[in-house]
Amino acid sequence: MRILVTNDDGIDSIGLHVLARAMKPLGDVVIVAPDEEYSGYGAAIGSIWLMKPEVHKAHVDGIDEAWAVTGPPALCAMFARLGAFGDVDLVVSGINPGANVGRAVYHSGTVGACLTARNGGLSAVAVSQAADFSVEGQAMEDILADQQWQGAADVAAVVVEQLLDNRPAQPVVVNVNVPNRPAAEMEGWRRTVIATGPPRSLASAELVAKPGHESAFHVDMSWGDVFDDTSADNTDTGAVRKGYASISWLGTLDAVGPEAAVAGPAEGALDDFFG
Numbered sequence: 001m002r003i004l005v006t007n008d009d010g011i012d013s014i015g016l017h018v019l020a021r022a023m024k025p026l027g028d029v030v031i032v033a034p035d036e037e038y039s040g041y042g043a044a045i046g047s048i049w050l051m052k053p054e055v056h057k058a059h060v061d062g063i064d065e066a067w068a069v070t071g072p073p074a075l076c077a078m079f080a081r082l083g084a085f086g087d088v089d090l091v092v093s094g095i096n097p098g099a100n101v102g103r104a105v106y107h108s109g110t111v112g113a114c115l116t117a118r119n120g121g122l123s124a125v126a127v128s129q130a131a132d133f134s135v136e137g138q139a140m141e142d143i144l145a146d147q148q149w150q151g152a153a154d155v156a157a158v159v160v161e162q163l164l165d166n167r168p169a170q171p172v173v174v175n176v177n178v179p180n181r182p183a184a185e186m187e188g189w190r191r192t193v194i195a196t197g198p199p200r201s202l203a204s205a206e207l208v209a210k211p212g213h214e215s216a217f218h219v220d221m222s223w224g225d226v227f228d229d230t231s232a233d234n235t236d237t238g239a240v241r242k243g244y245a246s247i248s249w250l251g252t253l254d255a256v257g258p259e260a261a262v263a264g265p266a267e268g269a270l271d272d273f274f275g
Contacts (some may be wrong), residue, residue, distance in 0.1 A: 001027035001164050004088045006073040006076045008038045008096065008109025011058050011068040015149050016093030019127060021062045023092060026161050030085055031058070031066035032076045039096075043112035055084070073113035081120030088169075089144065090260035091117035092160060094127030095152045097144055099177045101128075101236035101246065102195040111175060112122040115250070123163055125174045127156040130240050132180065147180060154183040155245045175248040177240050188241040194248060195235035 005020040007013055011033045023029045035056065046053075055227060058066040067085065069076050073093060080088045093113040100108040114124030129152040131144075155178050163174070169261060207217040233239045238245040 001089045003027045004080045008073045010036045018149040019095045022157045035068040038072040041109040043074045045075045073109045074116040077113040077116040091124040096128035099130040116174045123171045127176045130180045153179045153184045159232045173250040177246040189245040190239040192236040192246045195237035
């Protein structure tokens with residue numbers, strides 16, 4: 001089995017290296033990761049006809065093959081499923097410092113790489129670890145020294161091994177989030193749904209005039225309160241806050257739920273418009 005490991009924090013991320021080495025007992029590992037930070041890019045691939053992305057060989061201790069791509073993680077996944085790096089059986093993305101739970105799932109480059117892989121027929125596993133201060137799934141750089149990466153890597157290895165041994169008929173995306181602690185100190189695991197909010201969110205954004213520049217502004221952002229509903233351990237945010245590993249299965253983009261309430265009138269109006 002050939003496992004492609006990527007991330008959104010760049011080729012030099014310690015979390016990426018720890019995750020890739022944890023995958024080695026499970027198959028042939030190749031790293032294909034952005035050459036720099038691409039957090040928050042979601043599933044964006046960029047304007048590739050303008051970017052003219054390049055791929056460069058990289059060195060990661062303990063890994064035989066590693067590449068740095070001048071583009072976001074979803075582009076790495078897209079190149080992989082198109083065969084640029086040989087046959088790939090599974091994509092694993094992470095380890096992201098900062099839990100990608102709640103609405104952070106929509107913006108996460110870690111998760112975006114996995115959604116792109118599934119779109120191309122490959123199953124994928126996104127792996128993220130809570131950080132002491134994380135807003136919308138992104139951690140502050142000065143807390144990275146406190147990340148205990150191996151806990152996330154150990155949980156990810158269990159999930160990946162089972163996906164490889166029991167390959168699904170249709171590609172799936174598994175979103176793995178864990179607290180920042182060794183696996184032996186976690187409370188266990190929970191199968192979870194996506195919460196409405198991340199562990200900590202942005203609360204407001206205000207335009208502030210840029211000194212010396214007419215009609216130019218900085219955006220002053222303020223942080224919201226820490227999510228404290230620890231009773232909701234059926235959600236990804238609540239489970240991680242309570243010390244559990246959260247396992248969420250991310251569905252495809254189907255028209256279900258509240259959309260049905262407006263679908264009838266909107267589609268009826270289109271019938272009238274087109275006659």
